[in-house]
Every structure is written in structure tokens, then in C-alpha cells.
Amino acid sequence: DQQVKQNSPSLSVQEGRISILNCDYTNSMFDYFLWYKKYPAEGPTFLISISSIKDKNEDGRFTVFLNKSAKHLSLHIVPSQPGDSAVYFCGKYNNNDMRFGAGTRLTVKP
């Protein structure tokens, strides 16, 4: 029962360019979507979120887009920095239930 899918296990971008991380989901109507970032040997940390009534949320260099018709979520990081290198998890929250994707490892090269 994979309600959240991140189909790209890894992504590599050059410093200063845009990073786009993608996520597909199922079974949603009033879900809330979140992105978490995880460094090695640390727990995930919250990055940005969006409710299902919106299609965009922005916080500094990070923007999340929600395409409800395609059931697709994406995180844009502009400009990318080497410190952004981490594993990014897409999450879906509904009725006390949180589901995460398998994660995408982002590497930002100097």
C-alpha cells in the first residue's frame, strides 16, 4: 500500500541551479503534504508543507507545488547550495495517519 511514491532515488545538480524533487500520491481528498530533509545520522527535519486547498507554498529558497489533478507534488530549491545535500522525504498526513515516500538523495555539487 504505497500511498506516497518518490520514483527518483537520487538527484545530482550543480550549485546555483534549480533542484526539483518529485512525489506522487494516491487516496487523497483532504490531505496535508509535507517535505522533510534528513542528514546522515540525524532524524528528519521539517522543511515545508502545503494543504490540499492550495497549489503553491513558498519559503525562501524552497517552493512546494501541488497538482491535485495529477496527484503530484514537487519541491523546488532555487538556488541549490552544497548544504542542501541530504535525503528528502515527501509525506502525506490525513486523519492522524502520516505516510512517507522512500526518499530522494539530493547531491549538490560545488
Add this chain to the structure above:
Amino acid sequence: EAGVAQSPRYKIIEKRQSVAFWCNPISGHATLYWYQQILGQGPKLLIQFQNNGVVDDSQLPKDRFSAERLKGVDSTLKIQPAKLEDSAVYLCASSLVRGPTDTQYFGPGTRLTVL
């Protein structure tokens, strides 16, 4: 502000043995979560507490896993007996209240290896 504390950080046991993990949430956080993260997968929610009551444990394998949060603060997660497939990182998280807009803060996790 101190973050979520977990211990031990690493644990190696043999199958059929028992193991327990401890979590101390951020002070004042009413909601506490336990997740299991198997290598190559995202965190999977096992159980969540609101104060000392269980909100949801639908994904907890209750034949071998148990969890408690006495006095609504610290929590322990136990596996008895452990199986090979229990090898994973066990993450504890806490939030001030319960809901999608309330950020979950994660601890560093306990890496369990079952041989």
C-alpha cells in the same frame, strides 16, 4: 531548547532476543510518535500517543511490538522476540499538539541490527 532524545543510538542483538528503545520528547509536547525506517524506505508510523493515551497503533505488529508512555512524557518501544526483518532505524518524534500543521520533531533514531 533540547531536542528529542533517544537511546541507545545503536543496538545489535540476535533473533529471538528482546530489545527496548527509550525516547524523551521535547518538553511540553503532548504528542509522541514511533516510526520504523527500514533501509531504502521512508519512515513508517508505528504508534502515536496523545499524552499517555494511544491515538493510533494500527501499524504496530502487536504480536511482538509494544509501546508505552507512562506519565505522558518518556516512552519506550519494545520488541519481543526480535526477527531479522526488524532490522531498521527506530525514530521517535514529538509535536506540541496533534495535527498536520503542527511540526513533528524527530530524534536521531536507534539503529537496530538483528543477526
